[in-house]
Amino acid sequence: MLIDCKSISNEIDANTKDTLSKTSVKAKLVSFAVAPDSGTISYLKSQKKKASSLGIEYEMIIATDVDELKALLKRCSKDSSVHGIFVSHPLPDKESELEIVQLVNPNKDIEGRNPNNLGMLIYGHEQFSPCTAQAVIEILERSTSIMGKKATIIGRSPTVGMPVSLMLLKRERSATVTVCHTKTRNLQAITKDSDIVVVAVGRAGFLKPEMVKEGAIVIDVGINVVEGKIVGDVDNKVQEKAWITPVPGGVGSVTTSVLMNRVALNAARSDKI
């Protein structure tokens, strides 16, 4: 059984268009990349297409190295015509990732990577939650009642596993949350007992049918390339017994819709300041 993520994206996009129709500000997104590979370039092109379809101005800036990126980010963070900043990851220099996310103006941090925005999650404020984590929540809230459910998250990244766990613990949602990872023992016993499973491990076909409870909701955050095709972290056979999000056209698409929605909301907010 497949969760219809297309209609969730459409719903968010409709909200984006509605927001934009009510502001006179021209919303603008700037996306950065450093020495991008062809995969990154093709992702940024699809972003551009999406932005244009919604009426958001889009600029793609390719920096030659991390130092140039830093200088460009500082300038862009102050530019009042820019309402959202996106930085393609991973960066060539992994060491500087934290420094880079701190250079993005927290109010334009549509990806939700800035430590201050992450810390706000602990206080229940999700205005700039990590965009992929937000996409997971958007899908879950439309697919099931979360309250009191057992949710297991496989993966503990700063952009998915950790923030999704905090967001599912928020009082309005109140799932009982377990976070698993490479050091977890007997993972199958944990996932098999879960109503909700979020998988973000980056390994094709990682979650097998025998690891999943009948009728569970499975959110597949994985993006893996196998023989030139994009596949998720969830074995295709899981859909015979549980609800799963497709890959491609699942979490990734909803994430792009979330990103654009934030650019629109930021533009509308700047209108009122």
Added chain:
Amino acid sequence: MLIDCKSISNEIDANTKDTLSKTSVKAKLVSFAVAPDSGTISYLKSQKKKASSLGIEYEMIIATDVDELKALLKRCSKDSSVHGIFVSHPLPDKESELEIVQLVNPNKDIEGRNPNNLGMLIYGHEQFSPCTAQAVIEILERSTSIMGKKATIIGRSPTVGMPVSLMLLKRERSATVTVCHTKTRNLQAITKDSDIVVVAVGRAGFLKPEMVKEGAIVIDVGINVVEGKIVGDVDNKVQEKAWITPVPGGVGSVTTSVLMNRVALNAARSDKI
């Protein structure tokens, strides 16, 4: 079986004294309270005693209301002679708590309540983790090997449950972490299967022996007053089958040692700037 928290406090205090002996800066802690009750006053007095025993200058400032507190915090945050700021909680005006923690200079935020410092936990940086959460970790690291263990946290507060879960997920520790709360179903099945249980619910005797696995490590963060006596969240009988931290003289004492240690480290750092 009782975990010897006294020796853990002593170890941290010894480190504090050593740090102070190597700096010429006079370390100073300022603690604030708004319209404090007798319990808060007596806690602040014990803080003063501890600071003085370690050679840390201590100032207690009582504000008449939250507005006065805000003005005082702004000044204190800029005062270079102050190396740590403590604010007694809860505040009379709960709504303003987030605003208050944001007024504390993040570099003097020895309690680790500032959103930026909380967000840094997600990136694995714990310099200013919430002090009670840090005390829990200090105790656990000296009591058991955490790697791969099942840890259950009961309670999801911004100062204990949520940060402890992030800190136990950090790669060097790598526990499998479950966070439970009032909406959790069948809590006993979860706690009974856990190697580590951290309880922070604020209900005397909440964790019963039948909820705990033989030989588990139980960290009691509760502070409750029952018939004039301070007791924790863990039923006394749990110590017949598991390791527990005493209350009083457990997490609370270690937390005070952690606080003082941070003031000393901050003073030593200011020496080098």
